[in-house]
Amino acid sequence: MDFATLNALDYDDFVNIFGNVVEKCPIITAAVWSKRPFAGLADLEAAIHEFIDALPESGKEGILRCHPDLAGRELQSGTLTQESREEQARAGLDALNSAEVSRMTRLNLDYKARFGFPFVICARMNDKATILRQLSERVQNERQVERARGIEEVKRICHLRLQGLVLTDVPNKL
């Protein structure tokens, strides 16, 4: 999609197409619509970052809490968003054996019990081995370090989702 088209979208279409660049947080997309026109992808991304960075710490934790667990219940029940399903599959998380699922479930639970938000990592930049390693290492961090780390990963996920929507000719949701 070229940026002239993107900048001409009304907010319904804009949110319809870009509403899940941050998982289950269409409010972010709806807010940055007011910042049009965007000069390009980096400019749109910067507007999203500015919104996220201006949130109080509770808001950042809220964004993390909108993310499904990796290899969790929603993957098993087929209720993930399309984006998340594709990302988790890309990292091989839909093909774990039962021992790996148990390990991931245990680590996810420990992480959530410690921080009160789920472990978030850009699945497309990792595989099951690096995800399991990161999960067991990051659970030892301080809460504010981990909150910031989770938000960095949200931005990575968002970057790849935006690229997928803007830089390809895949038919969009219009």
Ligand SMILES: NC(=O)N[C@H]1NC(=O)NC1=O
């Ligand atoms: N928990 C978590 O990291 N979830 C996500 N990561 C990713 O790449 N897609 C997601 O939904």
